[in-house]
Amino acid sequence: MSRIVIAPDSFKGTASATEAAAAIARGWGAVRPTDELVLRPMADGGEGTLDAFGAAMPGAIRVPVTVAGPLAEPVATHWLLLPGEPATGVVELAATSGITLLDPLAPLDAHTRGFGEAIAAALDHGVERLLLALGGSASTDGGAGALAELGAALLDGAGRPVAAGGRALGRLAEVRLDGLRCLPAAGAGLLVDVTNPLLGPAGAAAVFGPQKGASPADVAVLEAGLARLAELLPGTDPETPGAGAAGGTGFGLLAWGASTVPGARTVAETIGLPAALRGAALVITGEGRFDGQSAAGKVPSEIVRLAESAGVPAALVAGLVVAEPRAAGFGASASLTELAGSGAAAVAEPLRWLERAGAELAAGFSASAA
Template sequence: MKVVIAIDSFKGSISSIEAGTAAAAGVRDVFEEAEIITVPLADGGEGTVDALIRAASGQRVDLMVTGPLGEPVQAGYGLLDGGATAVIEVAAACGLTLVSPEERDPLATTTFGVGELIADALERGCRRLIVGLGGSATSDAGAGMLQALGCALQDAHGADIARGGGALASLAAIDRSGLHPRLADGSVRIEVACDVDNPLHGPEGAAHVFAPQKGASPAAVLQLDAGLRRFADVCREQLGCDVQRIPGAGAAGGLGAAFAGLLGAAMRPGAALVLEAAGFDRLLPHCDFVITGEGRLDGQTARGKAPLAVAAAAAARGIPVIALAGSIAPEADALASHGITTALPIGPGPMPLEQAMQPETALQGMRRTTRELFRLIRSTKGDHH
C-alpha cells in the first residue's frame, strides 16, 4: 500500500503539515506497513516557502530588508535545487501582517524590500525565481521593487519618485538601463504564482478591488487607481508594454504588472507551480491512493485551488483521490469531474464552527476519518498488509 498525502492548510486551524501528519497516522492505524509520503501543500500564498523547503529539502535564507513603511524587517526566502532556485513570498517583505492596522496605508507602503530579496537571490547565483504574490500591504505597481533592482522611476524633473502608491501619480519616466544585469540579459527565469486575473487599474483593478482591505479610504482608492493608470500609460508609451491587459497585472497591488510586464515573468496558477517545484509527479508511480483536502470544499475549489491541482495530477495517472475537508458545500459534487473520487467531511457531527476549528478537534477528525475510510478499503481489498 502506497499513499501520497498533500492536504492544504485549514485556515485558522491546522497547517498543511499537521493535516498531512494526522491523515498519515489514520492510514497507519490500519496499514502499519504502508509507504506514506506526506507533501506540504501551498498555492503561492502564505506557507509556500516553508512547504517547498520541506518538500524539496531546501534551505532558508534570512536577511534584513526594507519593510512596507521603510523600516528594517527580517525576511526570509527559500533556496532549492542546490541553490539554483529561489522561492520568495512577497509578503515576507511587504506583507499586510508587517503593518499594524492603524498604520495600513497603500499610499505609503512600498515593495522595495521585495526587490532586495530578489537581488540577494541573484547575487547567490539563482537561475530560477518562484514568487508568491499573496498578502501584500502595497499598491505601488511594484515600483519599489523595480527601484531596488536598479530601475530609475522619475518624475517630470528627473528626480526619483518617492516610495509608496501615492507617488505613482508623479511618474514621468521609467529607465531600465540600470536594471540588475542578471535580469537584463534574460538568464533568469521568473515564475509568479498568481490566481487572480485582475487588470492593473479600473473597476476590477488593484486599487478598487484590493486596496480597501489594505487600509485605503475611498478617496485613497481613487488616488491609487490614478497612479496605477499613470504607471500603465508610461509603460505603454515609453516601453511599448501594455501592462494593463496582462491577466493578473493587478495582483499584489500591481506587482503582477511589474513582474510580467517589465521583468518578463511567466504568470502561472499557484498550486500547479508549487506542486511542480515540489516534484509531486515523481512521487506518484505505484501509488494506490492520493489524499488531499482543505478547510472547505466548495465551488471555489473547482477554480484552481490546491486540492484540484493534486487531483488533476493523480487522475492523469488513474489514481483514486480522497478529499477531506472541515466542511463540504453542496456544489462540491462537481469536483468528481475534476478527478476527486470521494469527498468526506472530518467532523464527527454538528458543532459550532469555533469548536470545529480547534486544532485538536480537526486533527482528531482527520485521523479518525482517514482510519475509518482505510478500514473500508482493507475490507474490500481483503488486504491486511
C-alpha cells in the same frame, strides 16, 4: 498496506500546509498504521510557498536576509535555494512584504521594497532561475517598490524619486528601466493563483484593495496610481492575466521581463508530486475554505487534475465546505466545521480536527476497501 499521499494547502490563519499534512497523517496512521504515508505540503504561490518547497525538498537551503517590511520596518526573513540545476531561488512576497507583517493595515502606503531586496539578494547569490511567489501582499503599489530595488527609477515631475506605496504612484512623471538588473539566465517565473488584470472592476485595487483595508475612496486613489504606472510602462499589457496579482506586483515584474506561471501547478511539479502519485492508493488535499474559487487554479483543483492523470482517487479536507466536493472530482471529503460542531471550534483547535479528519477518511477508506 497502501501508499497515501497527503498534499494540503495551508489553512490560512490557523495551520500551515506542513502542520496540516502532519495532523492529517497522524489521524490516518491511528486508524491504518501499516499504510505508507507520503507528505507533500502544497502551496499556490501565496503564504507558505517557501515552507512547501522546504518540506518536500530536504536539500533546499534557507538563506537569511533582512529587508524593509511593507512600511520600511526591518523584517528578518529568508529566501530558499533549491537543490539541483539550474540553481533556483524561491522568494516569497508574503514573507517580505506580506499583509501578515502589518497591524494595522496601511492600504495607501504599504509597498513591495522588501520583496525587491530579497530578489536582489538571490541574484547576488548567483541563482540562475527565480520562482517568485506573489500571494499575500500588503500593498497595491504595482510592484513599484520591487522595481525600484531592482534598479528602476520612478520619478516625479521634478526628477526626484517618488515615495514608496500605492498613494505615491499618482505623482509619477517618468519611469526609467535602463538601470534594471538583468534577469537570471533561466528567467523568472511569477507564481500566481489569480488571473486578474491590473486595472478595472476585476483589477488589483478594486478586488484586492478592500481586503487590505482600502476604503472606496482609497480604492479610487490606488486605481488612479496603477493607471498612471501602466501609462508610463506602455510595453507591458495591463490586461495580461495575473498582472493584478499581489496588488499589481505581477504587472511590475512583467515589465522587468518575468513571466507568469500557474502557482499550484509549478509548485507541484517542482516538489515532484506527479512522481509521488504513481502507484498511490489515494491522495488527500485540503484548504481552509472550499468554494467556487477552489476550482480556479487553487491547490485542490491542481491535485484533482494530477490525480485523474495518475488514476488515483482524491479526497478533500477543508475547514469549511461551501461547494460540492464530488462535483469537483473528490470521492470523499471531511469538513472541520462539521466535525468540530462549529466554525469557531474548528478555528480554535485546527490541528485536533485535522487529525480527526484524517481518521475519518481512513475509516471510510478502510470500509470501502474491505
